[in-house]
Amino acid sequence: MPQPESRTGGAVDPVLFEVIRNALVEATEEMSVTLQRTAYSTNIKTRLDYSCAFVDADGRMIAQAFCQPAHLVTIGRLVPRAVAEYEAEHGEGTLGPGDGLLVNDPHRQASHLNDVFLIAPFFHEGALVGYVANCCHHVDVGGGAPASIGAFREIYQEGIILPVVKLFDRGHLVDDVLKLMLANVRAKKEVAGDLRAQHAANEIGLRRLSALWERYGTATLGSYMERMIGYSEQRLRAELAELPRGEFAAEGCLDDDGITGEPVRLKVRIRFDGATARFDFTGTDPQRAAPMNCNLTQCFTACVYVLKCLVDPDIPLNEGFYRPIEVVAPEGSAVNVKPPAGVVGGWEVAMRLCDIMFRALADPMPERVPAGTKGMICHVGFGGEDPATGEYYCFLETLAGGYGGRHDADGPDAVQTHIQNTQNAPIEETELNYPVRIHEYSLVPDSEGAGRQRGGLALCREYEFVGHEPTFTTLADRARFPAHGLHGGDDGKVASYGLISGGEARDLGSKATVQLATGDRVRIETAGGGGFGPAHERDPEDVLRDAREGKISRARAREAYGVAIKPGEWAVDLAETRRLRRSPGR
Structure with a gap:
């Protein structure tokens, strides 16, 4: 294994290197625990749909908590842009201790509007050292449907757009900004509570970093952070030298864009040359006036994730890991969207990109690449007036599905896949806090892709609403194009989305917003994973x-x-x- 090198000529203490590296990661992990334990919404405190990180003064990702792979790149790309924009408007050096910047705009390279970022500068002895930041998927940010998901044509329909604004000024909450945001959302209590939880997480991060800087000092820590970045780059390039060289291509389709009914075609060509990894999405469909587009950050995240899965998992994830990666994504395409197109389905697009990239690498790397997965985030959101309290409520979750069969193992059943690492919302907590009954929560028999190593089974979730008439939205996929099998394995079963009303069932499609009547049920069966190898070879x-x-x-x-x-x-x-x-x- 390569050892960390000093680019400044100084000696590197490998023990101190590991102590500092892990101390920085643990600071972000403690931020993560604080955020989870102080959050209000199920989506954050139970489903863990958030991430925390530390970025240095030059905007380079240094350390990130083990949370959501979907946020692997986003914080590192967003923080330097957000700070630069704020200082360009207000003056360089205007950020001070206790300040906190709020932003969620995808066209500023955040993700979708639900992912709200809070950024706080870190100072030591009066000098800027870096930034702590976290990202939370808020249960509602306004928009055309409860939970702020749905088939909208423009980003303006998807919710409140937050440019880079101060939510905290020298440690004090800027009430007017909070009031403006809460006036635009349905779940006011959850959003206000989760924003305060984000602030608490950053405060803990600042305390832990302050203690670390007091102990080791800026010179030592700055030197070792530089070496950490170089070490990750060095390790990744060594791994790239061992990967198969050449160009590998694949393509696939999303069911539709949510508006026209036309599939969205995604293409990739991957080149490994022994020192770099190039991901070229030329040929992907142009962006749509629809929600199924992703921005360049989300596209880059999918590429980082796929490469991370193919190399030694011990390589620290920081700015150095990103350096050997090149992404070519034509501006104005469905993987590098321009305003004012919608982006709420951006993570759905990025998730499918992962499956397509793995498919491109299936032949040269059969022992490392799984068959197709559920291949979608599978957003479910609903809201209305709670008959017990008279208050407006919102709920959001994402449903698991089948993972693909692998060279030496079956695909796990009913799991979140690839860039998704959220947990399933427990029935008990959901029914206790929201006016809904979960009639079925089960595996879907016969949904696996048959193979020597079978694909994972899909998940079934059936909801019933009593005493009120909520609005229900699905923003998902896989109803038309199944998870692919590999090396003779069969495809998995496609997903289904149905409404049962008055004893009659009808298909909703993978992207729909419907007004329900009391007693209506919505039944969702997600997609099964593809099989690996011929099914007749299975034991x-x-x-x-x-x-x-x-x-x-x-x-x-x-x-x-x-x-x-x-x-x-x-x-x-x-x-x-x-x-x-x-x-x-x-």
């Missing part, structure tokens, strides 16, 4: 186990895997299985 005992656990039916065991299970008992009929697997077409 019959593994097929039997899946059938016995209710994950697949006896009929599917026979038809998809060529495994016959004896009637009335849980045992493989070996003779019939051999016959089935010798039959033409297997």
Whole structure:
């Protein structure tokens, strides 16, 4: 393993290097714990849809808590832009101790409007050292539907747009900014509480960093942070030298853009030359007047994530990791959107990019690349007047699905995939705090892509609303294009989104906003993961186990895997299985 080098000629103490590196990460981890424990909304305190980081005075990412892969790049790209914009307007050096900048504008390279960033400068002995920052997905930021998700044509319909503004001035809350934001959102209590939790997290980060700087001083810490960046770059370039060289291409489609019904085509060409990684999205569809676009930061995040999965996981993630990566994304395309297009579905786009990039690398790297996954964030949001309190409420969650089968393992069932690391909202907490009943929360049998290593099963969630008439939105995908199988494996089952009203069921599609009547139910079945390798090569005992656990039916065991299970008992009929697997077409 390469050792950290000194670019300034000084000696590097490897023990001190690790102490400082981990101390910086732990400062962000303590920010993370503080944010979780002081937040109000389920989406943050339970589902953990947030991230915390430390950025140096030059705007370079130094350390980040283990939270959301979707925010791997966003904070590092946003902070220097936000600070530069604020100081260009108000004067260089106008930020001081206790200040806090608020921003969520995707066209300033944040993510979507729900992701609200709070940035605080860190000073030591009067000198600017860096910034602590966090990002939280707020349960509502206004817009055309509760939870601020939906098929909107322009970003102006998606919610309140926050340019770079001060929420805290020398430690004091700027009440007018908070009032303006709360006047534009539905879930006022949750949003106000979560903003204060973001401030508390930054304050803890500043305290921990202050203690670290008091102990080691700016000279030592500055030198070692420089070496940390160089070390990550050095390690990544060493890993790139071991990856297959060449160009690898793939493409795929989102179901539709949410407005026209036309699929959104995404293309990528990846080049590894032994020292750099180039991701070229030329040929991707132009941006739409619709929500299914992502900005360059979200696109870059997907590329960083994919590369991180292919190399040694021990490489620290900081500015040095980004240096060998080049992203070509034509401006005005669905992966590098220009205003005023919508971006609320941007993470849905970035998630699908991960699947497509892995598909491009499936042949040169079969032992490292999984089959297709649920391939979407799968946003679900609803809100209305709570019949018990008379107050307006909002709820948002994202639903899990099947992961792809891998070279040596099945795909996990009902998990969040790729850049998504949120947890599922527990039924008990959801029903306790919101006027909804969860009638079913289960795996979807026979939803896996069959294979030597099968794909993971999809998730079913069925909601019923009693005593009021809420608005319900899905912003998701995978209803038309399934998770792909690899190396002879089958595709997974597509997702379905249905409304059950008055005893009749109808399809909603993957992107819809509907007004519900009392007693209506919404049933969502997410997508299953793709299979890896031919299904007839799967161990019959593994097929039997899946059938016995209710994950697949006896009929599917026979038809998809060529495994016959004896009637009335849980045992493989070996003779019939051999016959089935010798039959033409297997």
